[in-house]
Amino acid sequence: MGKKIVVVGGGVIGLCSAYYLHKNGHEVTVLEKTKGGMGASFVNAGYLTPSHIIPLAAPGVITKGLSMMMDSKSPFYIKPRWDFDFFKWAWSFYTSSTKEKVVKAAPVLKDINLLSSGLYDEIRNSGDLGEFHLEKKGLLMLYQTEVSEEEEKGVANKAKQLGLEVGTLDKDQLKALHGNTEVVANGAVHYHCDAHSTPNVFMKKMYEYLKHAGVNIIYEEEVDGFDITDGKINAVRTKNHTYKADNVVLASGSWSGNLAKKLGINLQVQGGKGYCINVHRPTGIEYPAILMEAKVAVTPMDGFTRFAGTMEFSGVDYKIDKGRVQAIADAVHKYYPQIRITEEEINNAECGLRPVSPDGLPYIGRSNSLNNLYVATGHAMMGWSLGPATGKLISEIVDDKETSMNIDAFDPHRSFK
């Protein structure tokens, strides 16, 4: 007999959790506070990234970040503000940014990314969602400077040691790969293990599949409280309704820290804002790439090209800083001189908040204080890639099954000391 499960949040993590929980026979309701179609799960670069073995919290990131902060067009920004939660998070980020922790995180990140890539294939082959865009051309890390070249080749070596398929391209090989599209770069590392997709297409098809399958997805329904007795959540409350629940999955992205407080749980999550510009005219770009010096992601999606970037810690809101969007557009022109992003395209830029944990690893697991609460958030720059794996793992934990991989590193109650 299936359980009544309420999933809080209708992003990729919430919908993928609903997908696997429903497959296991549970009665699932997803509550989403927006009208749908917005936020991180819709504006991201669509990469599936086994290559991303280095978490955001890594040695040197803080120094680099601080040096960039004063530049209004830099890809990294922290808004100075008096926010105790942010100070606490920043300290945990600092203590997590050690070589030892990065070395420990790399194989775990690789494993969960590979698990998820396999599950994306499985979802596609199942035909549940019909056809959706998922291309396997790898990911190019384009560099213009020797510093970036050296940095990325170091990561590439580690990725190879972990068994990932990685190659390098010099200027001529890059040129050959791009045909008539001019690319200004000295070379690239090519992570053949990666893939790319079109988030809004997948999200729409997943939503339609779940609705059709009988999952109750309710938009404009903001969770604002919980009924708790004897260490158990009995119901989830919104302004006008109460939803009885045997289990609750917290998949509310960057808002999860505040909701966790209502549950008496300390969950450190900060929103890392990123922007995207969509160009709906031919750009000639056929290979997904990260423009290393500018930290801009370029993705040829289904019917358009997306340029995405910026990591801005400025609180939880969807305000758009036009200067930073312009900086993405300028960077694109520097690497692809034939592409000029128009004023209108810049004005149509969208943003989303990456739910960032202090150590760059997601939180996936059962709460140890409320035993019917399951946490699925904190995926930072990898939430798109890790959606299916997270959903699958959550469904396995809910059903007390053996998990598809060891999940100790994702413990929602881990310490960052």
Ligand SMILES: Cc1cc2nc3c(=O)[nH]c(=O)nc-3n(C[C@H](O)[C@H](O)[C@H](O)COP(=O)(O)OP(=O)(O)OC[C@H]3O[C@@H](n4cnc5c(N)ncnc54)[C@H](O)[C@@H]3O)c2cc1C
């Ligand atoms: C510009 C950009 C590029 C990116 N590129 C990539 C990439 O290429 N590959 C990759 O793997 N990842 C990428 N990411 C990261 C990825 O998009 C996120 O990690 C992922 O979307 C997080 O999914 P989520 O479901 O946890 O959060 P969200 O998508 O934010 O969903 C959480 C949902 O919960 C809802 N919610 C919050 N509070 C409540 C409440 N009280 N009641 C009801 N609903 C609530 C919110 O409205 C929201 O819709 C990128 C992100 C950005 C911004």
